[in-house]
Amino acid sequence: xxxxxxxxxxxxxxxxxxxxxxxxxxxxxxKVNHCFPLNGNxxxxxxxxxxxxxxxxxxxxxxxxxxxxxxxxxxxxxxxNHCKQQxxxxxxxxxxxxxxxxxxxxxxxxxxxxxxSAMPCSVIIVGLGDADFDNMEVLDGDSPNCLKDxxxxxxxxxxx
Numbered sequence: 001x002x003x004x005x006x007x008x009x010x011x012x013x014x015x016x017x018x019x020x021x022x023x024x025x026x027x028x029x030x031k032v033n034h035c036f037p038l039n040g041n042x043x044x045x046x047x048x049x050x051x052x053x054x055x056x057x058x059x060x061x062x063x064x065x066x067x068x069x070x071x072x073x074x075x076x077x078x079x080x081n082h083c084k085q086q087x088x089x090x091x092x093x094x095x096x097x098x099x100x101x102x103x104x105x106x107x108x109x110x111x112x113x114x115x116x117s118a119m120p121c122s123v124i125i126v127g128l129g130d131a132d133f134d135n136m137e138v139l140d141g142d143s144p145n146c147l148k149d150x151x152x153x154x155x156x157x158x159x160x
Contacts, residue, residue, distance in 0.1 A: 002124060003050040006094050016045040016082070017056055020075045021101070022064040032067045035074035069104035072097065076112035076123075083119040093121040100129045103136065110149045113139060117147075117155040125160060 007013055017038045023029050024036045037045030038060045047056050079095045086093060103109055113123065127133040141147040141158035148154045 002096055002126070003053055006096070007050050009092075013049040014046040015049070015053060017047050017053055018045060018075055018078065019060070019064060020072075021068060021070050021099075022066045024060075025063045025065060034071045035078050066100075068101055070099060070101040071105045071108075072099075072103050073105045073108035073112060076109060076116070079121070079123075080112060080116055080119070083116065083121050087119065091120065093119070095121065095123045097123065097125045098128055099125065100127070101131055102133075106135070106138075107150045109139070110147060111151075111153075113141075113147060113160060114149045114153050114155050117141070117157050117159050121159060123160045 003015075007015075019036050019038050020034045021032065022036075023032055029036065036042075038056050039045055039047055047053055075095075075097065079093070083093050116123065125136060125139065127136065139147060139160045141155045141160060146154045147158075147160070
């Protein structure tokens with residue numbers, strides 16, 4: 001449902017699609033990877049529309065062995081690099097993260113979200129399953145509890 005809404009704002013309907021926290025056996029992986037293109041093409045990780053997202057996910061899912069811990073850092077670094085490449089263009093970027101676990105690299109996650117708060121972007125995090133997602137509340141930058149990284153640097157605006 002979120003993808004259907006976001007898709008309406010994208011002129012070419014091409015979305016980079018990544019997996020994280022799994023072994024991508026489909027593309028020859030043997031170790032847990034925390035940021036891999038689900039279409040197998042690191043240079044062009046794009047798929048067409050929400051239908052392409054769902055189709056690629058369904059095709060790839062049986063070939064991924066999910067594994068913890070959950071690290072957001074690598075996927076947020078990839079998103080930050082993408083946003084930096086788009087900086088100055090009339091683009092707004094949205095990262096949708098579907099996750100089923102507790103974040104195990106919270107300091108890195110906070111630091112990258114603070115970095116991203118200077119970019120034209122938002123991050124949507126959807127928790128799936130019955131895990132305890134309470135510790136993710138700290139990522140919401142609503143006042144007066146503005147998100148800060150471990151050095152005390154605050155987000156410039158609420159992006160999560």
